[in-house]
Structure formats: C-alpha cells, structure tokens
Amino acid sequence: MKKSHIFYGIGLILIALFPFVTDNQYFMHIAILILYYALVSQAWNILSGYAGQFSFGHAIFFGTGAYSSAILLSKYNISPWIGMFIGAIIAIGIALLIGFLSFRYKLRGAYFSLGTLAFAEILRILVQNMDYFNKTLGILLPIGDNPWLFQFESRAGYFYIILILTIIVTVVAYLISKSRLGFNLIAIRENEEAAQSLGVKTFKNKMIAIAISGALTSVGGTFYAQYLLYIDPPTTFGNDVSISIILPAILGGMGTILGPFMGAIIIVPLGELTSHFFGGFAGIHLMVYGLILVLVILFLPEGLVGWFQEKMRSSRLKKEGNQNDITET
C-alpha cells in the first residue's frame, strides 16, 4: 500500500465523519453540493479532461438522468434506485447516438463543443414541448421519507448517498486513468492522428468515453431530482447546468482525478457566500463564476492541481540542483 493511499483513506474517513461533527443543516447542504458537483464534474472530466472531447452540453445527460427517474417515480411508481440505472442506460443510448454522429463525422475542437451545446438545446426544447414531460411546468416529485424512494428524513442520508456515489465515480475515473483505455484517451487528446497511426482505435475509444461519461452524469441528475424533489427543463437541460458541470474541473484541473473535487470545494462555498452577502442581486454568483472562469484560464490554464504539481516539480528540481552544487564543491 502506497503512502498516498493511506493519505486518501484518512481524508475519506474525515469526510465521512462530517455529519457527526455538525448537525447544522446548512453546512450539510453545502457539503452535499460540493460532493454532487465533484461527481458531475468528474463524469465530464472523463470525456473532456482525459479524452479531450470538450463537451459544452453535458446537461444532455444530466437532464436525462433527472427526467428518467422522476418520470418513472411520478408516473409508474418505480423506485428512483431502479430509475437511476434505467436513466443511466438511456443516457448511454443518447451518448452513443451523439457520439456516433459527432465522431463518425469528425467533429473536433470547438465544433464538437458547439455541437453538444446544440444537442442540449434540442433536448430542452423537445422536453418543453411534450405533454408527457409536463412541458415547462416541470415535475414535482411525491414527498415521503422512505429510503426505498431515495428520500431521507435528514440531510445526513443524502450526504452518505452522494458520498458513496462520488467515491464510485472517482474510483471509476481513477481506474480508467490507469488503464489502457485511459492511456488511449490521453493519446487521442494530445494528438489524434498520431494516436491513430499507432493503432489506437480512436472512434471506439471516444465512444466508450462518451458512454461512461454520460451514464455517470445521469446518476448526478437522478440525485439532483431526488434531493430537490422538483425539476423543470431549464434547470436540468439548460446551458447554466452545462457550465456548472464544467466549472469545478476547469478550476481544479482538467484531466486530473483530484481536480473536480478541488474545484467543487472552492466553487460551491464561493457561490453560496456571494449569494448570501449579495442575496438581493439575482445572478451575482454567476457573475463571480464568469470572473473565475476568465481568471483561471488566463493565469492557471492547468487548474489548481496542475499549478500545484508544477510548483512541486520546480521545487524538487531546485533542491536537486542544490545537492548537485554541494557534491561539486
């Protein structure tokens, strides 16, 4: 067992003990939001951070997850635990369709980003116009503190569920990053032609990446629906959703395992603080997010984790350099 594993293990235990430290419902809410953003951003990270296919429309999968479980519960009385898996399967179907169209016709870089954005808008408009999805009114979920219905009396229940889900998603992302698939994805990100010429099946690998990313994002959508118990098209399929999924990974560091979590730890409290102190001004937290986005890309293009790694590397080099000086003299 490596030293870093023990370190992460201790960190996890500390996080898991959080509900015992405080019974302040607001702090619990913040902790839940942090984990939830870490989850969806990590899911995005697999497709966009590792494989370099920059999706601007992850609300597609998020909304799919939220609506699948919500419809199954409110119309057919099917537990969201089952709905979550059905939602993930539907999300995989949509992901493969979008992936097939985009990758088959070689949408790259900004084209892929704009394409996913358009797909998200198409889904939003469709949902908004279909009676089956209750149009623009959205879906109000039946209330009851029955764990089988993915509802809990206290926030601690939600906390442990999202903690477990986030751990699962993070472990999946970690395993991918250490697997052949992960190396293939990074190769595709760095230079698709070169990867292909070395025998990497780029189309297949990208399809796998978008399917996994979509399925995991949809799980976040189901959790969101069950946590708020109300969903409507703009808050599940809207552009703001896609942006809030992207932001933690950008701030923390794209293509790193810790990045989405680090980003969420900063973004969520910051958003809550600005909303708290300037509560009278709608949209002020989005203004702050916009500012962060610009500043991070200007000054920390590799994100916090990337910046930290760079610091570590240069300080180690300096230390080694000093040692060399000593041995020389």
Add this chain to the structure above:
Amino acid sequence: MSVELFFQSLIDGTLMGGIYGLVAIGLTLIFGVMKIINFAQGALMMLGMYVSYWCFAILGISPYLSLPLSAIILFAIGMTMQRGILQRMAGAPDHNQLLVTLGITLFIENLALVIFKPDFRSVTVDSLPASLSFFNLNIHTTKLIAFLFAIVLAIGLFYFLKKTFIGKAIRATSINSQGASLVGVNITKINYIAFGLGAALAGVAGSLITPFFYTSPTVGASFILKGFVVVVLGGLGNFIGALVGGLLIGISEAFGGVLLPGSLKDLMTYLIFIIILLLKPSGLFGGKTR
C-alpha cells in the same frame, strides 16, 4: 398554408434574417482575424440594446439616433476585451478561448442582471407608422428599417475591407497573420480594430432591434446560438455568406413558427446547425482543423 401566409412568413423571416446576418458578420470578422469564436457576441449585442434603451428612456432619443453612440461604446468595450484578455490567449487551445469568451459572457450578462434587473423593457418609435401594408401583407416598419440598415452596413463593411488600407490589412491578417506582419502590418493594432468592429456590429444590431424586441439581460443567448449557426452556414470570413446564412435561418424560423406548435420552431435552427456541422463543418468554418 395559404399564399398570403406563405409570403407573410417569407417577408417576416427575411427581415429578421438580416439582423441575424448582422450579428453573424461581427462573429465572422472576429473569427476570421483572430480565430476566436466569440461567445460574448450576444452579450455585446445586449449591451448595445441597453445603450439605446437608456438613451430612449432618459433622453427620449430614438434608437436610430443613438445607434452611433452604441457603436462607439461597443467598439471601445470590444477593444478593451481584446487588449485586456483575449490578446493573452493567442495560441491557446480552441476550448480555452471558447471558455474565456464564455466566462466574459457570464460576467457581462449577470452584471447586467444585477444592475438593470431582469425586467423586460421596450422602446417605442412613435414617429413612424407601425406597419406598411399592401396586397394584404403587413410589413413592420421598424423591422424593415433594421433590415435595410443591416444590408447597408454589410455592403459598407464589404467596401471598407476591400478598398481602405486598414480593411486590406484586416483581410491580410485573416489570411495569414505572420505574412501580414512580415510586410509591416501591425497585427496587435489590427486585432484591436477587428475586435472593436465586431463588437460595434453587435452593438448596432442590438440598437436596431430595440423597437421590436424586448430588452433584457439574457436576450443575447438566443442570438449568439443563431449567430453560430449562421456563421457555419455562410462560411467563414464570407460577409455575403453570413448575410445569406442569416436570411436562410430567419426564413426557416419564420416558416417553423407557422408550421410547428409552441417553441418547436427553435428546433429548426439547431437541427440545421447540427446537420451543417456534421456534413460540412470545416469547409464552411475556415480551414482550421486540429
């Protein structure tokens, strides 16, 4: 669909299409010169709308008179954006440039939301008849004026780029910026001017639509997506193409609005976008592939 309805939709679509074309021309100009997809174009247009709105609300000035002011203010904002932020982004990956302009958009839109509140505001032009009619067809006067302005501006810009020195320098930069700099074009300055012009065009478009479009902080979002569609449709750096693309989108939207229920007409735009993206992306959006 009756003949009258057909022609009415055609006219409405064409008039609105001119405005889309104007927004897209600004996008095309910026993309052509700096290879940046400017997400903030819609937000800049919204600022132009507010310039005209406040001139109207406070001073009672018609939007057609405040139009130059809107152009000047937006030119300055565009130049500042290029100078302060985007200049540092030269050579950065596509998605980072897209993200920076997205961040700027978020900032501007929500700043407007904080300052101006989410109210829908409207400007009225009393001195003109609301609409002209002949053969049972109605033409909104303000839309017609906006359309004519858009055409005149597009032609004017076309000649500016063809005939003047700065125009030629802009075109040279967009074709090959290194080559242009070798023959003495000051690229930095050209970038400022190009971005300023692009932003000014967005501002003008904003001012022109205030008489028939509600002014609100989030109004730019729907225009920017249509702007992308039009740019992809019309071809990069191709001003006439952008105008034609704008007309196509405007007309398809007008027919969609008649034929499809609810807000499904917006679906037309995105479907066209995806089809074009899939079938003919790079050829229409410049030769840049990564």
